[in-house]
Amino acid sequence: MLLHRIQERGRAPGENFVKPVDFAYKKARSIDHALRLLKENVDDAALLSGGQSLLPILNMRLATPALLIDISHLEVLRGIERQGKFIRIGGATRHVELQRSPVITHHLPLISRAVDHIAHAAIRNRGTLGGNLALADPASELPACCVALDAKIELTSEAGVRQVEAREFFIDVYETAMKADEILTAVTIPTTTSNAYFSFREFVRRQGDFAIVGIAVHAEVVDGRFETLAPAFFGVSKKPVLAVRSLIPILGERFSPERIDEVVKSLQNEIEIFDSLHASAGFKRHLVKHFFAESLKEIHEFSEQ
Amino acid sequence: MNSPNNSCDVVVDINDITYRRRVLARESLADFIRHTIGLTGTHVGCEHGICGACTVKMNGMIVRSCLVLAVQADGQQIKTIEGIKASGEIDDLRAAFHENNAAQCGFCTPAMLITAAELLQNEKNPDRQRIRQFLSGNYCRCTGYQAIVDAVEQVALERGNV
Numbered sequence: 001m002l003l004h005r006i007q008e009r010g011r012a013p014g015e016n017f018v019k020p021v022d023f024a025y026k027k028a029r030s031i032d033h034a035l036r037l038l039k040e041n042v043d044d045a046a047l048l049s050g051g052q053s054l055l056p057i058l059n060m061r062l063a064t065p066a067l068l069i070d071i072s073h074l075e076v077l078r079g080i081e082r083q084g085k086f087i088r089i090g091g092a093t094r095h096v097e098l099q100r101s102p103v104i105t106h107h108l109p110l111i112s113r114a115v116d117h118i119a120h121a122a123i124r125n126r127g128t129l130g131g132n133l134a135l136a137d138p139a140s141e142l143p144a145c146c147v148a149l150d151a152k153i154e155l156t157s158e159a160g161v162r163q164v165e166a167r168e169f170f171i172d173v174y175e176t177a178m179k180a181d182e183i184l185t186a187v188t189i190p191t192t193t194s195n196a197y198f199s200f201r202e203f204v205r206r207q208g209d210f211a212i213v214g215i216a217v218h219a220e221v222v223d224g225r226f227e228t229l230a231p232a233f234f235g236v237s238k239k240p241v242l243a244v245r246s247l248i249p250i251l252g253e254r255f256s257p258e259r260i261d262e263v264v265k266s267l268q269n270e271i272e273i274f275d276s277l278h279a280s281a282g283f284k285r286h287l288v289k290h291f292f293a294e295s296l297k298e299i300h301e302f303s304e305q
Numbered sequence: 306m307n308s309p310n311n312s313c314d315v316v317v318d319i320n321d322i323t324y325r326r327r328v329l330a331r332e333s334l335a336d337f338i339r340h341t342i343g344l345t346g347t348h349v350g351c352e353h354g355i356c357g358a359c360t361v362k363m364n365g366m367i368v369r370s371c372l373v374l375a376v377q378a379d380g381q382q383i384k385t386i387e388g389i390k391a392s393g394e395i396d397d398l399r400a401a402f403h404e405n406n407a408a409q410c411g412f413c414t415p416a417m418l419i420t421a422a423e424l425l426q427n428e429k430n431p432d433r434q435r436i437r438q439f440l441s442g443n444y445c446r447c448t449g450y451q452a453i454v455d456a457v458e459q460v461a462l463e464r465g466n467v
Contacts, residue, residue, distance in 0.1 A: 018352035024311045025330035025376050048374075055333075055372045056353035068330065070377065096366075120442025121423065123354060125366040126373065207441035 020058035027070045034071050034183060035158050041067045042180050048072060049092050052119070052127035053135035072128065077185060080104060085191055091130025091184045099124060107191045110149060110198040110216060114141040120208045130184040133169070136176045136239065139210035141202070143170055144234035146187060147242050148216040154186040161185070170239035195220040195227065197302050199295035202235070203287050205278060211235040212279045213287040217295045221303040224254050231292060236273045236284050246270045255300035264289045315379040319344070320388025328375040335359040337375035338385055346386035346415045350444070357443035360416035361385050367423045386415035395422045397463060401456040409447035417443050421457045431461055
C-alpha cells in the first residue's frame with residue numbers, strides 16, 4: 001500500500017539522526033472516516049496500525065507521507081472469530097492477541113507457532129496482522145503462513161469490499177496488490193481439517209529477528225499419502241514463495257526419503273533465491289532444501305502416530 | 306521543517322502524573338518522555354525497534370517507545386523506569402543486577418529491568434534459556450549477557466522461595 005511510494009532519499013547536511021519527516025496525524029473515527037481521509041489524500045497518506053513496521057520505515061525516511069491516518073484503535077478491525085469453515089481475523093488484531101487466542105491455537109496451529117517467532121514481546125504487543133501483511137516484508141512470518149494456508153485478504157475502499165487470495169496478494173519486496181485507497185480490513189483463513197498437519201521452521205541470527213530463511217507448511221495426509229502440500233518459503237525471495245511444480249512427484253504418494261530427495265533437487269530450480277546481507281544465496285539454498293526435507297519428515301512422523 | 310498544523314494536544318498519564326502538552330505528530334513517545342517530560346531513564350538507541358533500550362509500559366504492556374508516537378499515547382497510561390522503580394516492585398531485581406555486575410555502561414539497564422520484570426511477573430520459574438529468549442529483544446553491548454541472565458535467574462529463584 002505504502003511501499004510503492006517508498007523512495008530512497010539522500011540525507012541533507014545536518015540531518016544525521018533518525019527522525020521521520022514532518023507529517024500530520026489524524027485519528028480515524030470509523031472505517032468510513034478513514035476511507036474518506038485516505039481518498040482525499042490518496043497520494044500522500046499512510047495508514048498507521050500497530051506502527052511496528054511503518055514507524056521504522058518513517059524513522060529511516062524510507063517513506064515520507066504527509067499524513068498518517070491512525071486506524072489501530074478501531075474495534076471493528078479487531079477480533080478473531082470463527083465463521084463456519086473459516087476464521088476471520090480483523091486487520092488491526094495484534095500479534096499478542098493471535099498468540100493468546102484459543103481459537104487460533106485450536107484451529108490455526110501454524111499461525112500459533114509462527115507468532116512465537118515474530119520479533120519480541122514489546123513488538124508483539126503493538127504490531128498487527130494487517131500491518132504485517134500490508135507492509136509485506138519478504139522475510140516476515142505471517143505472509144508466508146497466509147500463503148501456505150490459502151488465506152483471503154479482505155480489502156475495503158469507498159468503492160466496496162474485495163477479496164484477494166493471499167497467493168496473489170504479495171507482488172514484490174514491500175509491494176502488494178493493495179491499492180492506495182484501500183484498507184486491509186480482515187484476513188479469512190480456512191479452518192484446518194482433521195487430516196491437516198503443519199510444520200514451521202526458520203533460521204535467524206537472533207531470536208525474534210527477521211528470518212534468513214523460513215518455511216511454513218500446511219499439508220493434508222490421508223492414509224499416509226500427501227493429498228495437499230503447501231510449503232511457503234520466506235526470506236529467500238522478493239515475496240513469500242509457494243513451491244508447486246517440484247511437489248508433483250510426491251503428491252498423492254506415500255512418504256519416501258528418495259522421492260523427497262528428488263523434490264529437494266528440483267526445488268532450487270523452482271524457487272528464485274536471493275543473496276541478503278546476512279546470507280548468500282548458496283547458503284539459503286542449503287537451508288531451503290534442509291528445512292523442506294525436515295518439515296516433510298516431521299509431518300510424516302506426526303501423521304503416523 | 307515542522308508545520309504548526311502538524312501538532313496535536315495530548316493528555317498523557319506518566320508514572321501517575323497527568324501531563325497536558327502539545328506535541329508534534331512526528332514526535333516519538335521516547336523523545337516526548339525524555340525531552341518534554343524530562344525523564345531520561347528511557348534510552349534511545351536504534352530508533353527502529355531493534356535494540357530495546359526505549360522499552361516502557363503502556364497500559365500495563367511493554368512497548369518500544371521509539372515505535373509509538375507521542376500522539377498515540379493520548380489518554381493512555383505510561384510507566385517508565387522511574388515510575389516502576391518508585392513502586393518498589395523491582396527492588397530485588399535492581400539489587401540482583403548490582404550484585405551480579407549485570408550493568409556496565411548502563412545504557413540498556415533500565416529497559417533490561419523492565420523486560421525482566423515483565424517476564425518474572427508472568428512466569429514463575431523461567432529457566433536460563435527462557436530468560437535469554439525473553440530478553441533477546443534487548444541489546445547489551447557490554448556484559449555478554451551472562452551476568453544479566455544470572456541476575457534474573459537469581460530473582461526468579463528468590464521469588465519462587467517466598
